[in-house]
Amino acid sequence: MAQQHLDPTDPTTGPVTGDALAGYLRAQATEFLRALRLHRETGGASGAEGTVDAALALRRSARRISASLHTFRPLLDAEWSEEMRPELAWLSGTLALEHACEARLERLLLALHRLSGAGVLPARTDGVAGRRAASPAGAVEKSRANGVAVGSRSAAARGAAPEGERAGGSRGRVGTAAPETAGPPSAPATPERGNLTVGAAKAGALLERQLTLARTRAHSTALQALGSSRFHAVADKVALLASEVPLTAAATAADLRPLARAAQERLTDAVTALPLVTAGHPYNAEALIHGLSPDPAPHPQDAPWHQVRLLLRLHRYAVEVLRGGNSTMDVRLLAAGQALNRHRDASEAAAAAAQAARTPRIAPATAYALGVLHADQRHEVEAARFAFQRAWQNT
Template sequence: MTPGGAGVAQRHPDPADVLARHLRARATEFLRALRLNRGAATPEDSAEAARALRRAARRISAGLYTFQPALDPAWSQRLGPELAWVSGTLSQEDACTTRLTRLQDALHHLSGPAAPTPPSARRSMPSTSGVPLPADTTPPEAPRPAASVSGTPAPARATGALPAAPRRAPTATATVPAPDGRRAVAPRPEGGSGAAPGRVPLAVGAAKAAALLERQLTLARTRAHSAALQALGSARFHAVADQVAVLASEVPLAGRAANLELWPLAEAARERLVDAVAALPLVTAGSPYNAEALVHGLSPDPAPHPQDAPWHQVRLLLRLHRYAQEVLDPAAGGDPRLRAAGEALDRHRDAAEAAAAAAQAARTPRIAPATAYALGVLHAGQRHEVEAARYAFQRAWQQPHADTT
């Protein structure tokens, strides 16, 4: 009887102990990430530590929200919003970086695939400071600067300065923003220094659109970085860290937690998700193209797209559902159906935010028509990405559950 009783105890652990162990483990991850952030030697280490802080903060906050009846109400209602503030503040810098990279890639994709450069053209390409230039950088009738004996280009005045128009040929000298904020020379077809495979130099409108997006999103990223540093050094964050340190050793449970089952609370989170998904226009999302999504695209109102809010809410509820499943069963987070649905909603969020950034840039006063056109095409492309993500979510959500035979 004793072995059998021990087996039953192992299969049915105390619910309060399961929740407490989960929260203590997440609190330990939060404190470990905080130590890594304070001792980071490089920006990459600091960024990775910030992501770990966000992950731990999200899971603790989700646990406090979903399983609130099992926890001390005053404590959980005070700490949960503070952890959401930490996660939201630390996510802004990464969001700006992702948005800028996504829009850059889209501009290059819209510019078409890179065409192979003929070998004869490669041989005719002079070098400026060791960086090869395309053969069509200067029109044939314009003189090129002569190179010195040492191979270093001579000053333009020694051979006659180039006229202003040829020196500003847009397809060769325009620069595009790099994801890390540095300016990089537009990729060359021949794959030389600084080139990226499969890309071509941007045309006039696209290059100016890229420069405008770089200025706006780099400024937003800098502000987000400053806000994150300020938040991490604030008394508010220190108070949150102190509460998480207490949580790592002791979880304030409610008096009735010992007699409270966790699975009904997790089931309530699932039902909220199912109800929110049922309210989505999945019939419209069943088609990969939705013309209604472009109606509010470039309107003067900078408010978020009216179709996006329900999908963003489903993304949050799906995350709460996944995190609740992880409390009951740590392996439940690997459900391929939920993972595919979550990835589709992440793409939906990224594309919607990128489209909003393109629309905001298009509202800049006194921009050239070619720039406005490029931003409009970019916005339309991102809205189509939104629709594709909704279609992917609809396909993933209708797949059978992992435990269905």
């Protein structure tokens, strides 16, 4: 299948030298230090608006510096570059965990609400919403508190069994949705719909407990990382980078465009290797073959798509370097990146639902709801692949 090649350079411009790379790295290092100062001023409080913005800015700058060191490494001091890249990747990954847990919980509760067809339910009482009220996600959290979370009151109204009534020794398993689960909320409840709605309350509570605990641990890990000697060493190197970029002697006269083009070619090759023909069908049955497997390993089809997402990011940042950080990104590139982000989010949400379904001694209705949720998120994965295909091949 023919692929659409994305030109990483403006053909009307001439060679782009190492001075552009040095300017870009200095600018990103300055942004990193500014975000670090903001984070320290806010005290690192969980959910504080300034802290959330500062962590996001730190991650953004760390990713761009690390990506530039990777793409243009022949023009930079090799020892310094190879020492910096893994440290920046460690920092970016550590800071991303807390936001990822919160976004994953948000996504799963929204999906449970949609799948159960429940109405507006009581606000959550776990205090998490209050701690995030000042954050940019506060508006979404308020929406979830008002009507997204599948609450226990609805389950009780439908005759949910007490939590103590478990199937002895049974373990939750990931399943697939029964065809009768679809339908308007006002329609009479079928047995499948009843099982989903009853189980959805407990499934939502189980997911909330697990992911809130994971989020709390991720926040503590991030605070420990930002106070560690390892982070201070990274910050010191970034501070030096803001004033002096260790370019090689030949970098000032070298053209950056061949290296940027190589990053684009790696992306194109990776996309060519994807099963785009299969993904052309929004619901790819082949991708669901391993959906019931007890193996907790990541889904076998997801890894190549995650790799393409990383290569697309490297390509985007290379374009930023060539255009001085002020590039107007191709709409196809933006659409492709958004589709791959949705793919990653749905894939990780499906894995979280599957992990929750492996919790020992959960009620059958809870396991059923988690199975439907897992299948729903795998369908979202397939829809994201289909969207990426259309964006990439759009002429």
